[in-house]
Amino acid sequence: MTHAPDPAKSETAMLAYYEVTTKCNAHCPHCTIPDKQKYDSPIERSFSEIFSDFSYLKNRLDVTKIVLSGGEPTLRYSLPEMVHYARTVFRDVAVISNGSNFDVLQNVPCKKWVSIDYYGYKQDSYRGIKMWDNYLKLIKNVNVRATMFNDNFTDLKQLIETTRLNNTEITIVPYKGTNKDFAPSPEKIMILTEHIINGNYLNAVIDDSATRAYIASYTTKKDFIGCSACESIIRVKPNGKITPCPFLPTEICDLYDPNIQQKIMQYRNQLLTVYPEKCVKCNMKIICGGCKASANHHCPITT
Amino acid sequence: MSKLDMFNIKRKPIKEVSTEKPSNKIPFDVTKAQRFMDDPCARPC
Numbered sequence: 520m521t522h523a524p525d526p527a528k529s530e531t532a533m534l535a536y537y538e539v540t541t542k543c544n545a546h547c548p549h550c551t552i553p554d555k556q557k558y559d560s561p562i563e564r565s566f567s568e569i570f571s572d573f574s575y576l577k578n579r580l581d582v583t584k585i586v587l588s589g590g591e592p593t594l595r596y597s598l599p600e601m602v603h604y605a606r607t608v609f610r611d612v613a614v615i616s617n618g619s620n621f622d623v624l625q626n627v628p629c630k631k632w633v634s635i636d637y638y639g640y641k642q643d644s645y646r647g648i649k650m651w652d653n654y655l656k657l658i659k660n661v662n663v664r665a666t667m668f669n670d671n672f673t674d675l676k677q678l679i680e681t682t683r684l685n686n687t688e689i690t691i692v693p694y695k696g697t698n699k700d701f702a703p704s705p706e707k708i709m710i711l712t713e714h715i716i717n718g719n720y721l722n723a724v725i726d727d728s729a730t731r732a733y734i735a736s737y738t739t740k741k742d743f744i745g746c747s748a749c750e751s752i753i754r755v756k757p758n759g760k761i762t763p764c765p766f767l768p769t770e771i772c773d774l775y776d777p778n779i780q781q782k783i784m785q786y787r788n789q790l791l792t793v794y795p796e797k798c799v800k801c802n803m804k805i806i807c808g809g810c811k812a813s814a815n816h817h818c819p820i821t822t
Numbered sequence: 823m824s825k826l827d828m829f830n831i832k833r834k835p836i837k838e839v840s841t842e843k844p845s846n847k848i849p850f851d852v853t854k855a856q857r858f859m860d861d862p863c864a865r866p867c
Contacts, residue, residue, distance in 0.1 A: 534864045584867040611867035632866055664866070690865050709849075712858075716850040724858055726865055734855045737848050747863045764863060 532610070534584040535576050536754040536765045539564055539601065543591040545617050546647030549666065549694060549701055551768070557590065562757040569601055572755065572774060573608045579779065580753065584611040588765070590757070593620035593627070602629050615664060618650035624657065631661045632690075636668065638677040662688040667703045667711070667725070667817075669694075675711060679723045691725045695766050695813035702816035709733060709819045729818035732807035736820060745808020749787035763790060766812030797821050 541552055542561035556562055564572065576582040585605055592598050593616050605612045606629065616624050618633035633654055635642055642651050654661065663682055665675055675691060682689040693708060694701045712730055715723045728745045735744065748763035749771075755761060760770040761779065763786060772782045790811055798809030801821045809815065 534867060584864070586866045613866040615866060630867065712855075713849045716854050719854070721857070724865065726858075726863060728862065731859055731862065734852065734858055737850075738852050744859055744862060747861075751861075752864050 532583040532751070533581050534586065534752045535580070535582045536586050536588060536752065537572070537576075538589055538755065538757050539569065539587055539592050539595050539598070540590040541757050542594045543589060543617070544594065544619055544648055545591065547645070549668075549696055549698075551696070552590065561590065563595070564757050564759070566597060566601075568759070570604060572759075573605060575774065576755070577608050580783075582753070583609055584613075585609045586613045586615060588615040591617050591619065593623040596623060598623055599626045599628060602627050605629070617646060617648060618653050618657075618661070619648040621653040621656065624653070624661075631657070632664045633657075633661050634666070635663050635678060636666050636671050636674065638674040638681075641674070659685050659687065663690070665689060665691045667691050667693045667708070668701050669703050669707075672703070672707050672711065676714065679715065679718075679720050683720055683722050687722065689723045691723070691727075693725070693727050693729070693813070693817045695810070697814045699814075699816050702814070705817055705819040708817050727817075728807040728810040728813075729815050729820065732801075732803040733819045735806045736803060742806070743808065744806055745804075746790065746811060748790060748811065749783045753783065763787075764812060766810075 540561050540563040541556035542563065543552065543557040587598065587601060587605065592614055598614070602612055602614065612629040613632060614627050614629055615632045615634065618624065618635070624631060633650070635654060637645050640651050643649050663678055665678055667675060679689055693703055708730055712725055712733060715725065731744050748767060752764055753761060754765050755774055759774050761772055761774055761783070762768060762770055771786045772779055776782060793811065794804055794809040795811065795813065795815050797815045797818060798804045798821065801809070803820045815821070
């Protein structure tokens with residue numbers, strides 16, 4: 520079954536995940552960037568490329584929101600200047616960082632997110648960087664993006680409480696890779712969803728198609744919600760290639776391809792017709808879209 | 823009964839729902855869950 524584009528969604532502002540470098544100082548076990556690109560020969564957009572890209576994204580693809588990420592974006596010491604410029608081009612600007620580079624991160628003039636999966640110094644051990652103390656120093660000024668694994672349920676509850684106490688936000692994304700050993704269980708997804716909603720944690724959300732399907736299974740309204748790839752989000756890699764979302768690796772085309780809009784649309788149509796194995800027989804995929812970037816081992820709907 | 827059937831209250835007669843075990847009742851207020859549905863994958867901004 521295919522889905523016609525939703526007119527309401529078509530009006531949704533386009534958001535670009537824009538990766539300024541592949542360079543990174545962390546050692547996250549679930550990272551998909553090759554070590555060579557992280558530690559030895561990073562790929563980076565030059566400052567002049569970045570300036571051109573921003574104008575092009577706005578004028579050609581109607582991007583109004585941009586998220587600067589990496590790799591680790593704060594390893595580009597000119598990140599604050601990039602953000603300053605981005606703010607003159609886009610309506611909304613945000614940065615996602617691993618939190619290790621306090622000096623740069625504190626001077627970034629936009630909404631900031633740090634990736635934190637575990638509570639306390641366990642986080643430093645897991646990612647192989649020192650960031651927890653930096654988080655504590657910036658605790659009222661940075662939001663949290665957390666990956667949910669099979670072993671960090673208690674940590675996530677602590678982070679949810681901590682962010683609420685500090686009037687910041689937390690977005691939780693279940694692990695999307697294929698390694699079942701990393702994936703949270705469907706039961707934990709259900710319990711955490713209920714914990715957030717019943718605890719009235721208005722600052723917290725699980726951003727996940729399977730979780731949306733779980734919630735939608737209790738509602739009578741069954742509108743299509745899922746997959747925004749190539750519709751309202753796009754990713755620009757440091758090599759100047761476009762991919763459908765931060766988690767889907769397929770390079771659609773070069774950012775400056777003369778047929779970029781048609782190619783994005785074609786990929787979108789193609790994307791909507793394929794489902795991960797676990798989703799193929801699930802009726803709820805017509806609502807959640809069946810995240811194409813995830814094996815969806817954690818999905819509470821499919822067994 | 824599949825999980826989908828257990829969760830999909832629309833498909834069940836009211837009588838049948840009332841005999842469900844407590845664990846199968848709606849575990850949260852769906853009206854408070856809307857933010858989970860809004861703007862998927864585009865939250866950072």
